[in-house]
Amino acid sequence: METRILDIEWNTSRTGLINPVAIFEPVEIEGTTVERASVHNLSILEELKLGVGDTVKVYKANMIIPQIAENLTQSGTIEIPSHCPVCGAHTEIKKEKTAKTLVCTNANCKAQRLRALAHFTTRDAMNIEGLSEATIEKFLEKGYLKDFTSLYNLAAYEADIIQMEGLGQKSYQKLIASIDKSREVALANFIYALGINGVGLGTAKLICKHYNNDLEKMMLASSEALTQIDGVGPVIAQTFNEYFSLEENKQMVTNLVKELKFKQEDLMTSVESPIVGKTFVVTGDVHHFKNRKELQVKIEALGGKVTGSVSKSTNYLINNDSESSSSKNKKAKELKIPILTEDEFLALIEE
Numbered sequence: 001m002e003t004r005i006l007d008i009e010w011n012t013s014r015t016g017l018i019n020p021v022a023i024f025e026p027v028e029i030e031g032t033t034v035e036r037a038s039v040h041n042l043s044i045l046e047e048l049k050l051g052v053g054d055t056v057k058v059y060k061a062n063m064i065i066p067q068i069a070e071n072l073t074q075s076g077t078i079e080i081p082s083h084c085p086v087c088g089a090h091t092e093i094k095k096e097k098t099a100k101t102l103v104c105t106n107a108n109c110k111a112q113r114l115r116a117l118a119h120f121t122t123r124d125a126m127n128i129e130g131l132s133e134a135t136i137e138k139f140l141e142k143g144y145l146k147d148f149t150s151l152y153n154l155a156a157y158e159a160d161i162i163q164m165e166g167l168g169q170k171s172y173q174k175l176i177a178s179i180d181k182s183r184e185v186a187l188a189n190f191i192y193a194l195g196i197n198g199v200g201l202g203t204a205k206l207i208c209k210h211y212n213n214d215l216e217k218m219m220l221a222s223s224e225a226l227t228q229i230d231g232v233g234p235v236i237a238q239t240f241n242e243y244f245s246l247e248e249n250k251q252m253v254t255n256l257v258k259e260l261k262f263k264q265e266d267l268m269t270s271v272e273s274p275i276v277g278k279t280f281v282v283t284g285d286v287h288h289f290k291n292r293k294e295l296q297v298k299i300e301a302l303g304g305k306v307t308g309s310v311s312k313s314t315n316y317l318i319n320n321d322s323e324s325s326s327s328k329n330k331k332a333k334e335l336k337i338p339i340l341t342e343d344e345f346l347a348l349i350e351e
């Protein structure tokens with residue numbers, strides 16, 4: 001169908017990408033009225049030489065998604081915005097392998113803040129229930145939320161929040177209770193919640209274990225020091241170090257930590273566990289734990305390590321059938337490595 005371009009809208013996504021959307025005179029395609037189509041990125045925009053007033057041909061890709069097929073007049077007059085439409089910060093053109101894209105350079109852009117806050121609340125992070133992305137967006141718009149710390153000061157807006165559509169006294173109280181609950185958190189989950197690029201929960205745990213849950217030490221760690229940790233690669237080490245080298249991040253974390261209380265038991269386990277630094281091999285069926293994986297998680301949580309085969313560096317083999325003729329049992333006996341049943345293992349860790 002032929003139509004005429006009325007405008008190009010620029011939408012900032014949660015990842016900071018700013019995507020052009022063409023607005024045109026409504027046309028009917030396959031039974032529905034269509035008046036907008038994503039142009040996807042700068043490369044496509046330039047290829048089409050779009051401009052307001054141009055006559056274009058539109059169609060529906062896969063019978064659903066409106067697309068611009070061609071531009072019949074090619075005025076090429078669209079200007080690429082120099083500022084983000086959401087936050088007003090400078091934009092930057094990025095050249096990726098296949099396309100040029102426009103990005104917002106402001107890490108505090110509302111669109112990006114929404115993404116960061118949504119990640120912060122997830123289960124493996126701060127585990128805050130009942131705070132949907134839609135609610136975060138509303139709170140950002142109203143100014144109740146700015147950064148992570150502002151989550152813990154929402155009570156200041158109680159009177160306004162309970163007036164909001166879809167909220168009310170009851171859900172407000174539930175939300176505050178769930179936010180308060182998140183104040184007590186394991187340090188690794190907190191580190192993960194910060195959303196440092198590439199730092200998953202597993203990596204956060206490794207770093208916490210290495211630094212004995214000493215946040216201050218972690219914040220000062222050089223990337224060389226971080227690379228020494230088993231399982232932490234140079235890229236993540238560098239990102240982690242760069243994150244905490246930024247004054248604004250340091251300040252933010254310092255303020256945020258004042259609202260939190262790191263779980264004591266997690267601090268204790270890495271210090272006092274009798275199996276810190278010990279290497280285990282697990283074989284055969286388990287019954288106390290759901291499966292071998294769960295037992296492995298327990299060992300790692302207490303500072304031990306699990307490997308796949310018995311060697312001189314193995315400290316214990318866990319096998320409920322000590323008379324088993326498996327190769328692991330034979331090897332352990334040969335090397336005089338103690339073979340523990342699950343119960344003996346539990347006694348060892350005093351549980």
Ligand SMILES: [Zn+2]
Pocket residue numbers: 012084085086087088089104105106109110111
């Ligand atoms: Zn922005």
